Amino acid sequence: MSTVFATYNVKGGVGKTSAAVNLARLAAEDGARTLLWDLDPQGASTYLFRVKPKVKGGGKALVKGKSDVDALLKGTDHEGLDLLPADFSYRHMDLALDGTKQPTARLKAVLAPLQDDYDCTFLDCPPSVSLVSESVFEAADVLLVPIIPATLSSRTFEQIEKLLVQEEGPRVMAFFSMVDRRKHLHRDVMAQLRDEQPGALLDTAIPMAADVERMGSNRRPIADFAPRSPAARAYRELWKEIQARLR
Amino acid sequence: MSAYLLPDGLDLDRALASHLDFRAGPARSAALTFYDTFDGRLHAAGLTLRHGDGRLSVVDRATGAETAGVPLAAAPERLFGRDLPPALSARLAPLIEMRALTPLATVVTRSRNLAVINEDDKTVVRLSEEAPRGLRTRVLSLPVRGYDKDLQRVHKVLTVSLGLTRIVEPLADEAIAATGALPAGTSSKLDLALTRGQSAGAAAEAVLARTQAIAAANLPGTLDDVDSEFLHDLRVAVRRARSLLRELKTVFPERELQRLRDDLKWVQAITGEMRDLDVQLLDFEAYADRDRLAALHEVLEAHRTRALATMRRDLRSRRATRALQSWADLRAIAGTPPVEAIAAERIAKVYRQMLRMGRAIDEDTQPEALHELRKKGKELRYLLEFFGGLFDADVVKPMIRALKALQDVLGRHQDFEVQADTLRNLTAEVDDREALLAMGVLIDRLAHEQHRARTEFASQFAVFAQRRAAVKATFG
Numbered sequence: 001m002s003t004v005f006a007t008y009n010v011k012g013g014v015g016k017t018s019a020a021v022n023l024a025r026l027a028a029e030d031g032a033r034t035l036l037w038d039l040d041p042q043g044a045s046t047y048l049f050r051v052k053p054k055v056k057g058g059g060k061a062l063v064k065g066k067s068d069v070d071a072l073l074k075g076t077d078h079e080g081l082d083l084l085p086a087d088f089s090y091r092h093m094d095l096a097l098d099g100t101k102q103p104t105a106r107l108k109a110v111l112a113p114l115q116d117d118y119d120c121t122f123l124d125c126p127p128s129v130s131l132v133s134e135s136v137f138e139a140a141d142v143l144l145v146p147i148i149p150a151t152l153s154s155r156t157f158e159q160i161e162k163l164l165v166q167e168e169g170p171r172v173m174a175f176f177s178m179v180d181r182r183k184h185l186h187r188d189v190m191a192q193l194r195d196e197q198p199g200a201l202l203d204t205a206i207p208m209a210a211d212v213e214r215m216g217s218n219r220r221p222i223a224d225f226a227p228r229s230p231a232a233r234a235y236r237e238l239w240k241e242i243q244a245r246l247r
Numbered sequence: 248m249s250a251y252l253l254p255d256g257l258d259l260d261r262a263l264a265s266h267l268d269f270r271a272g273p274a275r276s277a278a279l280t281f282y283d284t285f286d287g288r289l290h291a292a293g294l295t296l297r298h299g300d301g302r303l304s305v306v307d308r309a310t311g312a313e314t315a316g317v318p319l320a321a322a323p324e325r326l327f328g329r330d331l332p333p334a335l336s337a338r339l340a341p342l343i344e345m346r347a348l349t350p351l352a353t354v355v356t357r358s359r360n361l362a363v364i365n366e367d368d369k370t371v372v373r374l375s376e377e378a379p380r381g382l383r384t385r386v387l388s389l390p391v392r393g394y395d396k397d398l399q400r401v402h403k404v405l406t407v408s409l410g411l412t413r414i415v416e417p418l419a420d421e422a423i424a425a426t427g428a429l430p431a432g433t434s435s436k437l438d439l440a441l442t443r444g445q446s447a448g449a450a451a452e453a454v455l456a457r458t459q460a461i462a463a464a465n466l467p468g469t470l471d472d473v474d475s476e477f478l479h480d481l482r483v484a485v486r487r488a489r490s491l492l493r494e495l496k497t498v499f500p501e502r503e504l505q506r507l508r509d510d511l512k513w514v515q516a517i518t519g520e521m522r523d524l525d526v527q528l529l530d531f532e533a534y535a536d537r538d539r540l541a542a543l544h545e546v547l548e549a550h551r552t553r554a555l556a557t558m559r560r561d562l563r564s565r566r567a568t569r570a571l572q573s574w575a576d577l578r579a580i581a582g583t584p585p586v587e588a589i590a591a592e593r594i595a596k597v598y599r600q601m602l603r604m605g606r607a608i609d610e611d612t613q614p615e616a617l618h619e620l621r622k623k624g625k626e627l628r629y630l631l632e633f634f635g636g637l638f639d640a641d642v643v644k645p646m647i648r649a650l651k652a653l654q655d656v657l658g659r660h661q662d663f664e665v666q667a668d669t670l671r672n673l674t675a676e677v678d679d680r681e682a683l684l685a686m687g688v689l690i691d692r693l694a695h696e697q698h699r700a701r702t703e704f705a706s707q708f709a710v711f712a713q714r715r716a717a718v719k720a721t722f723g
Binding site for chain 2 (some may be wrong): 052074077079117
């Protein structure tokens with residue numbers, strides 16, 4: 001049985017892709033057979049793994065169960081880590097899902113035949129509140145929510161709580177992302193949120209770092225080009241903490 | 248995965264450079280150790296167990312792909328099914344059963360990974376150059392999912408442009424063969440190829456030679472106490488040889504024959520207690536109440552330790568060495584009749600004896616009579632193993648089937664009795680209330696099972712007796 005992690009936030013630019021890519025790489029390095037599904041039509045994860053953002057038949061055939069998922073997978077440069085690439089057609093995935101009988105069960109159904117092939121599955125989700133995100137909530141076991149410690153970030157919790165109305169939704173594990181410890185505001189918000197949401201926030205925070213941005217030009221996860229950088233170390237800590245919480 | 252042989256003196260990087268873009272990784276050395284059971288059960292199942300680089304892995308022989316693996320710092324010296332990590336035992340334990348996995352070869356290998364890349368600098372095929380010390384250097388190509396066309400291109404470069412030949416033989420086989428051992432393991436099967444018209448003396452010599460070779464092959468593992476099957480196979484070889492000497496006694500010179508028969512009888516006797524204890528310990532693994540019976544297990548282990556020491560001393564004695572030697576040296580007298588003549592006569596006779604013995608058994612017969620019938624059945628079984636191939640398979644095969652079914656019933660009847668007896672005898676030594684209670688329950692169950700085997704006897708014997716006409720027509 002594969003554990004399905006989804007990196008999700010209503011907002012964009014909070015470090016979802018960075019988390020998905022780096023955590024998936026760490027999972028594979030630990031020996032877990034790992035799959036990353038890049039659901040974001042922008043294809044940032046796909047780009048980082050140097051795979052062409054193209055899925056035969058597009059998102060529509062995929063969610064309708066008409067594609068052979070196995071044939072769409074691409075091996076990455078990391079042994080044990082495969083990618084289900086993004087496709088530009090994913091921008092219409094809401095429409096594609098809407099045209100199916102049980103729209104919110106579709107992503108789970110796409111992953112079902114791969115259950116035994118992978119120990120960990122990561123879903124890199126587009127920022128939105130939509131049928132896609134509802135499908136993600138149904139498919140995921142763990143929702144990984146990066147939060148930038150800014151004034152409105154406590155609202156993120158309210159939003160997610162509202163979205164996860166169903167009883168057996170995924171476990172929510174939020175963590176601070178793009179943290180600048182020199183900023184008073186960041187430090188204050190972090191302290192305040194930890195008070196308000198004890199238990200829901202992971203201890204590890206991902207720092208704001210030039211190395212995270214350099215992933216784009218290097219087209220590799222951080223650990224590949226700056227393994228000892230603070231950001232690489234933070235992701236390693238984060239992965240350890242997530243696994244410890246799951247045990 | 249495909250493997251190619253890299254000829255000595257060919258620089259892989261330079262040869263590839265004009266055909267492919269690639270990135271070469273650093274070279275590393277690792278000691279690879281390959282495991283199998285003595286009889287090559289993993290090999291037969293298409294698998295290799297390998298330790299190297301801090302990892303114990305099960306590798307598919309055909310594809311070279313790892314199907315399961317766990318981190319393990321040091322290469323183990325011996326592994327039983329129960330020692331295997333859960334990730335490996337599901338696949339391996341049912342294959343190896345009670346046999347031990349032991350290291351068959353270790354080879355220090357210098358290896359280097361090369362990533363074949365596309366225009367995006369993305370790895371599309373993985374290559375690995377493996378130079379095992381003292382063996383041939385190989386280039387392995389490993390596919391990256393979703394890049395099949397690139398794999399085909401690399402294959403073409405390696406075979407056509409570089410002229411490399413593909414090699415199917417896994418490195419494990421080459422490494423094991425280099426030590427002088429057989430990659431497929433050592434079989435304890437008879438595998439005789441006797442022919443009609445061959446003299447009975449020559450046929451008997453062939454059986455003796457094969458059984459002697461099996462015994463000799465299993466002696467070191469018996470002395471080293473690697474697993475229970477070495478001794479078992481050694482004893483089966485002795486029993487077969489004794490059976491042959493009894494059934495074909497007319498083809499051997501009397502004095503030498505008697506001496507070898509005495510020696511082999513002695514070998515069987517000095518190994519008997521040890522085998523009984525092995526059987527009890529193997530049975531123990533199947534008991535549901537193992538935890539409560541821990542005290543019994545301790546007593547059995549203590550007995551076994553003593554029995555092993557005694558058996559080792561005896562098997563290393565001059566008499567044991569002489570037995571093995573005269574077993575190899577015994578020659579038949581000249582001018583013996585064709586083997587099928589003597590064999591047919593013996594098979595017919597033993598079959599008739601069994602019919603007589605079996606018919607005399609009814610509900611009131613003592614268990615000893617069933618035990619005697621079983622011993623006779625073994626005699627017939629061995630005769631058919633040696634010489635069955637010389638006769639009509641349409642007669643021999645159903646005969647063996649019926650005999651096997653009958654022997655199974657008799658065997659269970661006997662084994663349950665021996666087991667119950669042993670447990671009764673051990674109660675005096677077990678100093679634990681819980682264990683004693685559990686042993687009582689077990690003895691009851693064994694008595695019940697024995698009774699059940701006894702009730703099955705009549706019907707199995709009837710099937711065996713039905714072969715009478717066919718046996719008479721074929722063997723006389």
